[in-house]
Amino acid sequence: MKVLVVEDDLDLARTLKRALEEDGHVVDVANDGVTGETMASDSGYDVLVMDRMLPHKEGQEVVRDLREAGVATPVLILSALDGVEHRVQGLNAGSNDYLGKPFSTDELLARVRALWHGRDRNGPVTRLQVGDLEMDLLARTVHRAGDKIELQPREFRLLEYLMRHAGQVVTRTMLLEKVWDYHFDPQTNVIDVHISRLRAKIDRDYGAPLLHTVRGSGYRLEA
Amino acid sequence: MFALLSYVYYATAYQVSQDADAAIEREYKLLAGAYGSGGMRELNEQVVERSAAPGPLFYVLADQSGKVIAGDFDALPRMPTSGQTSEWVNFQATVDAATGGGSETHATRAYFGRLLNGPILFVARDQRDSRSAASRMTKALTYAAGISVAFSILAGLVAAWLASRRVELLSETTRQVMAGDLTRRARVEGWGDEFDLLAKNLNDMLARLEMLVHATRNAGDAIAHDLRTPLSRLRQRLEVALNAPPDADTDREALLYAQDETDRLLKMFNTVLQLARLRSPESWRLLRMDLTPIVEEMADLFEPAAEEAGLVLTKGRAPALMVQGDAQLISQALANLLDNAMKYTPKGGRVHVSCGQRSDGRIEIRVSDSGPGIPVEDRERVKERFVRLEVHRTSPGAGLGLALVAAVAEMHRGAFLLEDGLATGHGFGLAAVVVIPAIDAREGRRLI
Numbered sequence: 001m002k003v004l005v006v007e008d009d010l011d012l013a014r015t016l017k018r019a020l021e022e023d024g025h026v027v028d029v030a031n032d033g034v035t036g037e038t039m040a041s042d043s044g045y046d047v048l049v050m051d052r053m054l055p056h057k058e059g060q061e062v063v064r065d066l067r068e069a070g071v072a073t074p075v076l077i078l079s080a081l082d083g084v085e086h087r088v089q090g091l092n093a094g095s096n097d098y099l100g101k102p103f104s105t106d107e108l109l110a111r112v113r114a115l116w117h118g119r120d121r122n123g124p125v126t127r128l129q130v131g132d133l134e135m136d137l138l139a140r141t142v143h144r145a146g147d148k149i150e151l152q153p154r155e156f157r158l159l160e161y162l163m164r165h166a167g168q169v170v171t172r173t174m175l176l177e178k179v180w181d182y183h184f185d186p187q188t189n190v191i192d193v194h195i196s197r198l199r200a201k202i203d204r205d206y207g208a209p210l211l212h213t214v215r216g217s218g219y220r221l222e223a
Numbered sequence: 224m225f226a227l228l229s230y231v232y233y234a235t236a237y238q239v240s241q242d243a244d245a246a247i248e249r250e251y252k253l254l255a256g257a258y259g260s261g262g263m264r265e266l267n268e269q270v271v272e273r274s275a276a277p278g279p280l281f282y283v284l285a286d287q288s289g290k291v292i293a294g295d296f297d298a299l300p301r302m303p304t305s306g307q308t309s310e311w312v313n314f315q316a317t318v319d320a321a322t323g324g325g326s327e328t329h330a331t332r333a334y335f336g337r338l339l340n341g342p343i344l345f346v347a348r349d350q351r352d353s354r355s356a357a358s359r360m361t362k363a364l365t366y367a368a369g370i371s372v373a374f375s376i377l378a379g380l381v382a383a384w385l386a387s388r389r390v391e392l393l394s395e396t397t398r399q400v401m402a403g404d405l406t407r408r409a410r411v412e413g414w415g416d417e418f419d420l421l422a423k424n425l426n427d428m429l430a431r432l433e434m435l436v437h438a439t440r441n442a443g444d445a446i447a448h449d450l451r452t453p454l455s456r457l458r459q460r461l462e463v464a465l466n467a468p469p470d471a472d473t474d475r476e477a478l479l480y481a482q483d484e485t486d487r488l489l490k491m492f493n494t495v496l497q498l499a500r501l502r503s504p505e506s507w508r509l510l511r512m513d514l515t516p517i518v519e520e521m522a523d524l525f526e527p528a529a530e531e532a533g534l535v536l537t538k539g540r541a542p543a544l545m546v547q548g549d550a551q552l553i554s555q556a557l558a559n560l561l562d563n564a565m566k567y568t569p570k571g572g573r574v575h576v577s578c579g580q581r582s583d584g585r586i587e588i589r590v591s592d593s594g595p596g597i598p599v600e601d602r603e604r605v606k607e608r609f610v611r612l613e614v615h616r617t618s619p620g621a622g623l624g625l626a627l628v629a630a631v632a633e634m635h636r637g638a639f640l641l642e643d644g645l646a647t648g649h650g651f652g653l654a655a656v657v658v659i660p661a662i663d664a665r666e667g668r669r670l671i
Contacts, residue, residue: 088508102489154523180524183551185490186558187624188565193527 001046001116002026006036008054016049019105033057040066045073047115052079060093067094074115087183106217110169117165128163131210131223133202135163144202155198162221171218195219231364236357243348247334250280251346258338267293280348287341303343309336389418393425405433457484494623501630511662514544518578518588521557533570539577544586546659548635556631559624560590560655568594573645586661591644591654602641628657635659
């Protein structure tokens with residue numbers, strides 16, 4: 001997909017460009033807010049990666065003006081200001097995700113992909129399917145190979161998020177933020193244990209495992 | 224002052240003359256009544272009788288033509304205006320002097336009129352009385368005012384002297400503090416006045432300042448110390464890798480190590496920055512919220528990890544507990560407490576998390592464990608940044624977890640306490656308690 005990176009730190013911009021290109025994307029770079037806004041409103045980008053503190057125009061203002069101009073491209077804000085209040089401001093301005101600096105490249109790549117796939121292209125979804133794992137979002141039921149699987153509400157939401165992002169790497173931080181709504185690092189490996197409990201329910205008694213651990217970055221649900 | 228005295232004079236004079244007028248009118252009406260019931264004879268008798276009696280009132284009864292029949296005066300001061308049945312008149316009456324011989328002229332006020340069939344009735348009053356009453360009162364007031372003014376000036380001088388002395392003492396204290404002695408404190412006299420309040424506030428401010436300066440100094444040292452160790456370790460590791468003959472596997476291992484180590488350093492920096500941010504109130508977003516679900520959700524998040532670590536994590540039940548707070552920060556503080564409890568509680572132990580209302584009305588979040596606990600004398604110290612007890616130097620963590628909890632408690636105007644936890648045969652365990660003021664569930668006001 002086509003990604004625009006708006007970042008004034010030239011070293012970081014180059015690193016981001018290379019990492020995204022290695023991940024299979026086409027990447028353009030703008031180094032200030034005004035250029036970024038012009039480029040973002042002209043060409044058809046799939047995802048914008050926007051720094052917050054930019055020369056000429058603040059990243060958040062760029063997003064607000066783009067949204068007012070009717071540009072709906074998903075935006076990931078990067079910022080050294082990662083307090084909850086800054087996140088809320090960023091999301092209120094119309095961005096879709098917020099990543100505090102410093103971040104790992106895996107985290108960024110996972111979020112860029114999630115933004116692209118997370119868009120509602122075919123209206124609201126009521127059923128999700130990965131291999132022989134099926135989820136009915138209306139009846140709140142899960143079946144694997146025809147067997148009903150009992151899940152706690154939190155496990156259901158965890159699996160739902162993984163199924164919505166099937167095939168993509170989902171990081172621990174993403175799960176903490178999107179499933180639990182915690183924007184901090186709880187130190188202990190709490191997420192790993194929740195994943196292994198979920199794995200015991202959906203994978204253990206069946207042939208091919210669906211829930212994979214991606215070393216160093218997170219998890220991927222894939223048939 | 225003059226205006227006040229004039230007012231008192233005129234008000235008194237007015238009141239006295241009002242009273243006098245009422246008395247005159249009353250007499251006139253009484254006599255007119257006597258005339259009505261007993262005729263001329265009765266009236267004549269009454270006037271004669273009243274004129275003879277001592278008192279401030281004078282009476283005159285005259286016939287239709289104005290010739291005096293009986294009374295105190297030999298002649299009427301003037302005839303009634305034709306057409307008027309009764310009217311008021313002020314005139315100067317000549318009377319015998321009170322002392323010595325001769326006569327004096329007194330201002331006199333009278334009410335008179337024609338009765339039925341023509342006789343003229345006249346009731347007068349010497350006005351000297353009312354004027355002198357007013358002037359006596361004014362004189363007394365003048366003295367009183369003089370005395371009170373003198374007293375006020377004296378008291379004012381004393382108060383001003385005292386005030387300037389106490390201001391001087393306060394400014395002396397601030398001068399000494401400015402000169403660098405942060406341990407100076409202003410004297411509180413114990414009079415409970417504004418100066419005591421000011422001195423107390425100044426002292427509180429100085430105490431806090433002293434604590435902050437101390438903490439900053441300590442943290443600066445601690446940051447330098449805690450960063451130097453991993454940074455030099457990192458540098459050494461990279462140096463070894465660079466000096467060794469190139470080998471893909473060992474190089475990769477060195478890079479992975481470097482990545483882990485920098486991640487740890489970044490995490491440490493982030494926490495230090497977050498701690499700094501917690502101290503600046505402009506970044507606070509405190510909203511009305513229920514603490515109970517926050518505690519329950521965090522217990523649910525940690526429960527599987529606790530089970531895997533061979534611990535039993537239990538949670539207490541509580542009704543809704545409303546506080547003014549930041550849900551993310553309270554969750555983070557609670558996560559740090561649970562992380563700590565799990566780290567230091569040996570396998571097979573217990574961790575209990577609960578929230579509830581204390582006997583003083585405040586709300587508490589309590590994480591108790593059955594671990595070895597912390598000696599009472601070390602409990603205050605472990606809440607500071609980077610402080611880790613020597614015995615735990617080797618276990619992971621940067622010593623920032625409890626400092627963050629303390630900062631979160633402080634920004635919620637609460638407190639962070641360390642108490643005895645779940646007692647076992649081996650020790651008392653540790654209970655980490657975050658106390659937050661309650662707010663009224665309906666009005667959203669802070670109660671304490």
